[in-house]
Amino acid sequence: MSNFIQPPHKNWSIQVKNLPDAKIRDKWLQFNNKSPYILVKIGMTTRFPDQRIKEWENKCNHKLINVGPRNKRFIYKQNFLERLSCLSIQDNYERYRDDGFFVNKNLKLVESSIHKALKDKYGKGDVYCSGCLVDKSVAPKKDSPFNTSYNVHTEWFLILKKEIEQVYNIIDSTCVNLG
Numbered sequence: 001m002s003n004f005i006q007p008p009h010k011n012w013s014i015q016v017k018n019l020p021d022a023k024i025r026d027k028w029l030q031f032n033n034k035s036p037y038i039l040v041k042i043g044m045t046t047r048f049p050d051q052r053i054k055e056w057e058n059k060c061n062h063k064l065i066n067v068g069p070r071n072k073r074f075i076y077k078q079n080f081l082e083r084l085s086c087l088s089i090q091d092n093y094e095r096y097r098d099d100g101f102f103v104n105k106n107l108k109l110v111e112s113s114i115h116k117a118l119k120d121k122y123g124k125g126d127v128y129c130s131g132c133l134v135d136k137s138v139a140p141k142k143d144s145p146f147n148t149s150y151n152v153h154t155e156w157f158l159i160l161k162k163e164i165e166q167v168y169n170i171i172d173s174t175c176v177n178l179g
């Protein structure tokens, strides 16, 4: 979501609870671009990533940015020493092309394996989205945490910004091994 990278105003935030480093459990806290974490969505398409991203944007009414390796700087800016130590390890992903990671086969299996690997590493969270609620008069579900009928999205992962390259590596190696 673009707002995590370029907030629309300085007080912009979403509400989160039970982040990995939360001192208090089950309490809603502010979450914005200053957090060391970021929420990212990883999904598959049989077309170009930008076309799929446009569809998500239109559905959810939130602006989105493709944060693949080409846009890594939006997520995490390395400091001078880190850049120096990584000089020999250029971003070199076997399956990165046209702003996405591609497979030749097993698209669904590759996606579910990537999701599982990320879930094992980072855990899982549901995202309650006010943007794509079609009918605001719909009665909230009984288990809705806000007593609203916000749409619930899965497939979002809370990752440490400084570990974004590890996420790229998980995606790339899964594409190589299974796809």
Ligand SMILES: [Zn+2]
Pocket (backbone or CB within 6 Å): 059, 060, 061, 129, 130, 131, 132, 133, 151, 153
């Ligand atoms: Zn949505």
